[in-house]
Amino acid sequence: MSELDVHIPTTFDPFAEANAADSGAGAKEYVHIRIQQRNGRKSLTTVQGLKKEFSYNKILKDLKKEFCCNGTVVQDPELGQVIQLQGDQRKNVSTFLVQAGIVKKEHIKIHGF
DSSP states (O other), X not given: OOOOOOOXXXXXOTTHHHXXXXXXXXXXXXXXXXXXXXXXXXXXXXXXXXXXXXXXXXXXXXXXXXXXXXXXXXXXTTTEEEEEEESOOHHHHHHHHHHTTSSOGGGEEEOOO
C-alpha cells in the first residue's frame, strides 16, 4: 500500500493575528487600532503601539476634542500604554494619526469586524 497524504481540516482562528507574537507593543513598529464590544451597541476603540516618545495624554486630548468623545489612557502590564476612546473611532483615529504626522499609513493595522 502506498502512503496517502491526509489533510486534516483545521478551524480558522480570526484572532490568530492578534495573538501572534509579532503583534505586541512596538513590534515591527505597527500601531494597532482595535474595537471592543461592550454592552449592546456600546463599543471602545483602543490604540496601542505608539512610540514612547509621544505624549499619550496630549494625543488623547486632541482625539477627544476632534471626535467629540470621551477617552482615557490605560497602563497595561504587557502592552504598555493604551489609548481608549468611546465609540467606533477606528477610521477617524487612523486618518488623524496620519494627518498629524505621528504614524505613516503603512504602519497602521486596523482590527475588528
